[in-house]
Amino acid sequence: MRKGLIALWNIILKDMRAYYLKPPNISWGLIFPIAWTGMFFIKSGTGFETIPTLLPGVIAISVLFGTTSMLAVTVTFEKKNHSFERLLLAPITLNTLMLAKTSGAIFFGSINAIVPVILAMLLTDISTISWLIVLPAIFLIAVASTFLGLFIAVSVSEVFEAQTFSNFFRFPMIFLCGLFFPIDALPVFLRPLSYMLPLTYGVDILRGAVTGTNTMHLGLDFFAIIFFCTALFYISLRNINRKWIN
Amino acid sequence: MKHQIQISNNDEPLIEVVNLTKRFDNLTAVDNISFTLNNGEIFGFLGPNGAGKTTTIRMLIGLSRPDSGTIKVAGKDCTGNPKAAQHLIGVVPDESNLYPELTGFDNLCFCGALYGMSKTERIERANKLLKTFGLTEAANRKFGGYSKGMKRKLTIAAGIIHRPQILFLDEPTTGIDVASARQVRQLISSLNNSGTTIFLTTHYIEDAERLCHRISFIVKGKIAKTDSVKNLLQPLLGRYVMLVSASGNIMDISRQLSSSFSDYTFNITSPEHMRVEANHQINLVHIVKFLQEHGIDVTEAKKSIPSMEDVFVSITGIEANILKKEADKKRKSE
Ligand SMILES: Nc1ncnc2c1ncn2[C@@H]1O[C@H](COP(=O)(O)OP(=O)(O)OP(=O)(O)O)[C@@H](O)[C@H]1O
Ligand SMILES: [Mg+2]
Numbered sequence: 001m002r003k004g005l006i007a008l009w010n011i012i013l014k015d016m017r018a019y020y021l022k023p024p025n026i027s028w029g030l031i032f033p034i035a036w037t038g039m040f041f042i043k044s045g046t047g048f049e050t051i052p053t054l055l056p057g058v059i060a061i062s063v064l065f066g067t068t069s070m071l072a073v074t075v076t077f078e079k080k081n082h083s084f085e086r087l088l089l090a091p092i093t094l095n096t097l098m099l100a101k102t103s104g105a106i107f108f109g110s111i112n113a114i115v116p117v118i119l120a121m122l123l124t125d126i127s128t129i130s131w132l133i134v135l136p137a138i139f140l141i142a143v144a145s146t147f148l149g150l151f152i153a154v155s156v157s158e159v160f161e162a163q164t165f166s167n168f169f170r171f172p173m174i175f176l177c178g179l180f181f182p183i184d185a186l187p188v189f190l191r192p193l194s195y196m197l198p199l200t201y202g203v204d205i206l207r208g209a210v211t212g213t214n215t216m217h218l219g220l221d222f223f224a225i226i227f228f229c230t231a232l233f234y235i236s237l238r239n240i241n242r243k244w245i246n
Numbered sequence: 247m248k249h250q251i252q253i254s255n256n257d258e259p260l261i262e263v264v265n266l267t268k269r270f271d272n273l274t275a276v277d278n279i280s281f282t283l284n285n286g287e288i289f290g291f292l293g294p295n296g297a298g299k300t301t302t303i304r305m306l307i308g309l310s311r312p313d314s315g316t317i318k319v320a321g322k323d324c325t326g327n328p329k330a331a332q333h334l335i336g337v338v339p340d341e342s343n344l345y346p347e348l349t350g351f352d353n354l355c356f357c358g359a360l361y362g363m364s365k366t367e368r369i370e371r372a373n374k375l376l377k378t379f380g381l382t383e384a385a386n387r388k389f390g391g392y393s394k395g396m397k398r399k400l401t402i403a404a405g406i407i408h409r410p411q412i413l414f415l416d417e418p419t420t421g422i423d424v425a426s427a428r429q430v431r432q433l434i435s436s437l438n439n440s441g442t443t444i445f446l447t448t449h450y451i452e453d454a455e456r457l458c459h460r461i462s463f464i465v466k467g468k469i470a471k472t473d474s475v476k477n478l479l480q481p482l483l484g485r486y487v488m489l490v491s492a493s494g495n496i497m498d499i500s501r502q503l504s505s506s507f508s509d510y511t512f513n514i515t516s517p518e519h520m521r522v523e524a525n526h527q528i529n530l531v532h533i534v535k536f537l538q539e540h541g542i543d544v545t546e547a548k549k550s551i552p553s554m555e556d557v558f559v560s561i562t563g564i565e566a567n568i569l570k571k572e573a574d575k576k577r578k579s580e
Binding site: 002003004005006009010014018022058081082083084085086087088090091092093094245246 | 332337364
């Protein structure tokens with residue numbers, strides 16, 4: 001148990017040092033939310049007081065983009081140069097190993113969300129936001145996006161595929177999760193798709209916490225996103241067991 | 247370099263493999279092999295490219311699942327549970343799998359951490375290993391910038407940082423220069439002397455002969471023979487061998503050769519080459535004359551001192567220089 005924890009912690013530390021805290025990554029994590037905030041802001045053409053309404057979307061997108069491809073690319077990279085095999089040789093369970101690999105990305109993704117929050121804080125009054133709901137929501141969005149990255153990592157074998165595949169999931173997600181258009185405004189045949197995306201529920205929680213207007217019940221939102229996280233993790237774990245130890 | 251096998255008080259083999267098979271689509275990479283690894287020995291798989299050496303190792307260390315057969319490591323059945331004995335083993339793969347962006351020192355510490363070693367313990371052990379392997383000066387350089395020999399040595403250090411009971415080495419001397427290869431061999435021997443049981447694979451007959459207590463010849467996924475080096479060489483004592491090259495197809499008259507010289511063994515390795523073996527001096531004149539009568543001229547004939555190479559040839563039926571050539575090619579291409 002103690003040995004497992006030492007391994008877990010050191011895998012997280014190593015990933016942080018080797019990938020997540022590298023300068024290009026940090027600057028990307030900063031520029032990205034700023035760019036999105038700016039874009040939304042200019043598009044809405046209103047004053048600073050509308051920033052809180054933009055915040056849920058920017059937070060969700062920052063987290064999504066900070067995690068998914070990050071994990072997919074680093075894991076694929078380590079698979080490619082065989083260093084991942086060293087991890088598979090370690091006497092720790094696959095659960096522990098994948099928990100370690102995803103924790104770094106989850107942490108990094110959650111930190112990414114802080115950037116738009118700080119920006120918003122500087123520009124306007126956001127004291128009405130219920131942080132007790134926002135923080136777990138950010139965490140859950142980070143978990144769901146990371147596990148999506150894990151799912152992608154198991155499905156591809158080349159680094160560029162990991163990149164492409166991540167975008168293949170992410171861009172439709174942005175449009176379908178209710179960020180740009182309310183889900184009710186989507187064509188009927190697309191709506192079921194929206195409800196199959198974890199991000200939809202995450203965005204709904206955030207919007208509720210910031211503007212007080214949930215479209216679904218808060219409990220349902222949390223239940224759905226936790227359900228997606230668990231399902232993605234176990235599907236990935238099963239696939240890893242089947243495909244990586246073959 | 248050779249030394250006594252440590253006799254363990256525990257008679258049970260450390261690894262027991264029974265009828266192990268692994269297929270990739272239509273190819274049977276490992277074909278129903280069985281062998282045991284005894285406590286304290288150096289056991290070698292000797293075979294040409296594609297023989298199934300790496301595939302076997304991958305199954306033993308839990309990176310690959312067998313299609314059938316069983317693997318027992320230290321009494322634990324690992325067939326269905328590849329994780330069961332991973333804490334007991336260390337692995338040095340043929341291609342290094344350390345992190346190029348980390349320093350040598352950090353790589354070692356990280357590997358120690360994967361096995362749950364405490365911080366002080368792994369720092370101490372990493373420094374000690376760097377010293378033993380002559381890498382102290384390169385300790386704080388990135389692994390990606392190491393030379394091939396340095397990389398191999400650090401990979402071995404990483405494989406033993408947690409003091410495994412069994413060490414797997416996949417082609418430990420391939421792709422490095424002669425001096426480094428000798429160093430690696432010395433390291434392997436001294437590790438074994440201090441009690442580590444070793445399983446290694448190699449293309450090099452000399453390495454197998456010099457290092458191993460027991461050897462398996464593996465060809466096309468099958469084990470042709472397993473025995474101790476001493477026993478393998480035994481039948482060669484008092485054997486005489488001659489290598490004959492000729493212009494013309496010897497294969498055409500192989501039957502006549504065998505019937506005319508019944509006390510010689512003819513091993514025709516190609517249309518123009520053969521090995522002649524006997525339990526007494528070989529009378530070359532008779533053979534040359536016989537071949538001439540069949541329109542074949544002998545272009546070269548030389549005496550050969552029987553060695554492990556000859557054992558390999560006589561058992562597997564493949565020419566030993568296939569092994570060597572492959573090894574050289576690999577060495578050059580790297
Ligand atoms: N993942 C795989 N998929 C398909 N075929 C494979 C795979 N791994 C190995 N093989 C095939 O199995 C056979 C045995 O390969 P293996 O790597 O075990 O040989 P080897 O004895 O280690 O050879 P070498 O000396 O070249 O390292 C080869 O024909 C190889 O092409
Ligand atoms: Mg191999």
